[in-house]
Amino acid sequence: MQWESWTSGWSLVVTILIILVTYDQVMYQWRKGSLAGPIFKIPFMGPFIQALYPKFEEYEAQWASGALSCLSIFHKFIVLVSERDITHKVFKSSAYVKPCLVPVAETIIGSAAWVFLGGKSHVEYRKGLNGLFTRKSLQCYLPIQEKVWSEYFDKFVVASRENGGRPMPFMGHFREINCALSCHTFVGTYISDEAVKKIADDYYCITAALELVNIPLLMYVPYTKVWLGKRAANGVLAEFANCAAASKRNMAAGHEPTCIIDRWILSMMESKAYNDKVASGTEDAEKPAILLREFSDFEIAQTMFTFLFASQDASSSATTWLFQIMAQRPDVLDRVRQENLDARYGDKDRPMTLEMLESMTYTNAVVKELLRHRPPVIFVPYTVVKNFPITPTYTVPKGAMVIPSCYPALHDPEVYPQPEVFDPERWISGDAAEKSKNWLVFGAGPHACIADQYVQLTMVAMIGKAALELDWAHHATSRSEEIKVFATLFPMDLCPMVFTKRTQET
Numbered sequence: 110m111q112w113e114s115w116t117s118g119w120s121l122v123v124t125i126l127i128i129l130v131t132y133d134q135v136m137y138q139w140r141k142g143s144l145a146g147p148i149f150k151i152p153f154m155g156p157f158i159q160a161l162y163p164k165f166e167e168y169e170a171q172w173a174s175g176a177l178s179c180l181s182i183f184h185k186f187i188v189l190v191s192e193r194d195i196t197h198k199v200f201k202s203s204a205y206v207k208p209c210l211v212p213v214a215e216t217i218i219g220s221a222a223w224v225f226l227g228g229k230s231h232v233e234y235r236k237g238l239n240g241l242f243t244r245k246s247l248q249c250y251l252p253i254q255e256k257v258w259s260e261y262f263d264k265f266v267v268a269s270r271e272n273g274g275r276p277m278p279f280m281g282h283f284r285e286i287n288c289a290l291s292c293h294t295f296v297g298t299y300i301s302d303e304a305v306k307k308i309a310d311d312y313y314c315i316t317a318a319l320e321l322v323n324i325p326l327l328m329y330v331p332y333t334k335v336w337l338g339k340r341a342a343n344g345v346l347a348e349f350a351n352c353a354a355a356s357k358r359n360m361a362a363g364h365e366p367t368c369i370i371d372r373w374i375l376s377m378m379e380s381k382a383y384n385d386k387v388a389s390g391t392e393d394a395e396k397p398a399i400l401l402r403e404f405s406d407f408e409i410a411q412t413m414f415t416f417l418f419a420s421q422d423a424s425s426s427a428t429t430w431l432f433q434i435m436a437q438r439p440d441v442l443d444r445v446r447q448e449n450l451d452a453r454y455g456d457k458d459r460p461m462t463l464e465m466l467e468s469m470t471y472t473n474a475v476v477k478e479l480l481r482h483r484p485p486v487i488f489v490p491y492t493v494v495k496n497f498p499i500t501p502t503y504t505v506p507k508g509a510m511v512i513p514s515c516y517p518a519l520h521d522p523e524v525y526p527q528p529e530v531f532d533p534e535r536w537i538s539g540d541a542a543e544k545s546k547n548w549l550v551f552g553a554g555p556h557a558c559i560a561d562q563y564v565q566l567t568m569v570a571m572i573g574k575a576a577l578e579l580d581w582a583h584h585a586t587s588r589s590e591e592i593k594v595f596a597t598l599f600p601m602d603l604c605p606m607v608f609t610k611r612t613q614e615t
C-alpha cells in the first residue's frame with residue numbers, strides 16, 4: 110500500500126513536470142513564430158548560463174541569424190533586433206516599449222527614477238535636465254574636470270613606476286578616472302576624494318549585478334551579486350544626497366555654480382523666485398526658460414545616480430579602447446598631439462575652453478571613430494508594455510524584452526567601408542558624418558543619451574591633455590583584440606600598459 114502511494118506520488122510529480130515542460134516549450138514556439146532562434150528551448154532556463162557569461166561572438170552570431178531573432182530565459186522571452194530601421198522603430202515607439210536597461214536596474218536604481226518614466230512625464234522631467242548638458246554648461250565644468258585629469262594622469266605614472274615600469278592592466282584605472290570625473294562633474298567638490306575612491310571600488314559590484322537576466326528576488330539573498338550591488342547603490346545615493354544638501358546651502362549663499370547639481374539647484378531657485386513674484390502680484394517678473402519644481406535631496410541624488418549609472422561603464426569602455434588604440438597608432442597620436450598644441454598656441458598648460466575643444470577637427474574625428482569602431486553600448490534592452498507590431502508579420506508580445514542593437518549599424522560595411530579598420534579620416538574626407546541613421550552610439554528617440562555632446566567633448570579634452578602630458582605604451586597580448594562583455598565592451602586582457610610623464614617638447 111505504502112509502495113503504491115509512493116509510486117503514484119512520483120508519477121504525479123513526473124506528470125506535472127511533463128506538463129510544465131510542454132507548456133514552456135509550446136509557449137516558446139508560439140511566441141517565436143517566424144523569428145530566427147533555437148528550434149527548442151532548454152527546459153525552463155533556456156540559455157541562462159550563456160547569459161551569465163556573455164560572449165561577444167555569440168551576440169554577433171545572434172545578430173547574423175536574422176533581422177529579428179529570439180531566445181527565452183526562464184519566463185523571459187527576448188527579441189533581439191539587428192536591422193537598423195527596425196532598431197530605430199523600437200527606440201522611437203514609446204507607446205509600446207519602455208527602457209529597462211537590464212531588468213535588475215529598477216531594483217538597483219529604484220523604480221521611481223526618471224529614466225523609467227514614459228511618455229509625457231519622461232519628456233517633462235528630461236526637459237528640466239537638458240539644460241545641464243548645453244554647451245554653456247559644459248564650459249562651466251571644464252576647470253574641475255582638468256583638475257581630475259591632472260591628478261589621475263599623475264596616478265597612472267606613479268602606478269607604472271611602482272610596478273617597476275612593467276606593463277599592468279589599466280582597465281581598473283580607467284574605470285577609476287571616469288568615476289572621479291563623473292562624480293566631480295556631477296557633484297563638484299561636495300564629495301571628498303575618499304568618497305570618490307570608495308564609490309569607484311563599490312561601483313564594480315553594481316556593474317557585476319547587471320546581468321541581462323537575473324533570478325528574481327536575488328537581492329534578498331545576502332552576498333549575491335544583486336544584494337552587493339544594491340548595497341553599493343544605497344551607499345552612493347546617501348553620499349549624493351549629502352552633496353545635494355550642501356549645494357543647496359552654497360547656492361542659497363550666492364556662490365558661483367561649478368558642477369551639475371549647482372546648476373540644477375540654481376535653476377530650481379530661479380523658478381521658485383519667479384513663482385513667488387507672480388504669486389505676490391509682480392507683473393514684470395522674468396520667466397526662466399524652464400520652470401522647475403523643487404526636488405528633494407533624495408530625488409537629486411537619485412537623478413545623479415542615474416547619470417553615474419548611465420556613464421560609468423560606457424565611458425570607461427571608451428577610455429580603455431581609446432588609450433589602447435592611440436598607443437597602437439602613433440601616426441594618429443602624433444596628429445592629435447600637434448593639433449592640441451596648436452590649439453593652445455604652443456603652451457601645453459593653457460586652460461581648455463569649449464571653443465578650443467570644438468575647433469580640433471582631427472581629435473574630434475578620432476573620438477567619433479573610436480565610438481563607432483568600439484561602441485561601448487552594443488544594445489539597449491527595452492520592456493514591451495503593449496503587444497508591439499514590430500514588422501507587418503510579427504508582433505512582440507506584451508511583457509517580452511526587445512533589444513535594439515547599436516553595433517551592427519555601426520559596423521555595416523556598406524555604410525562604413527572596412528568597418529573593422531580604425532580610420533578617423535572617414536569623418537573628415539569621407540562621408541561617415543552624413544550617415545546619421547547608422548550613428549546609433551547614443552541610441553535614438555526620446556531616451557537617446559542626454560550626454561552625447563558632453564561625452565564627445567570630454568573625450569576630446571581628456572585624450573588631448575593626455576597626449577600633451579603623457580607617453581604610454583600598450584603591451585599587446587594575444588587577447589588584446591578579443592572583446593570582453595562586462596556590461597559594455599573591454600579588451601579581454603584588460604589593457605596592459607605603462608605610463609610615463611612626457612618631458613620632451615613636441
Ligand code: HEM
Binds near residue numbers: 515554
Ligand atoms: C561613451 C559614453 C556613453 C555612451 C556610449 C552612452 C550611450 C547611451 C545609450 C546607447 C543610451 C540609451 C539610448 C536609448 O535608449 O535610446 C544612453 C542613455 C542615457 N545616457 Fe548615455 N552614454 C554614454 C555616457 C553617458 C554619460 C557620461 C551620461 C551622464 C552624464 C549619460 C547619461 C545618459 C542618460 C541619463 C540616459 C537615459 C536618457 C533617458 O532615458 O532619457 N550617458 N546612453
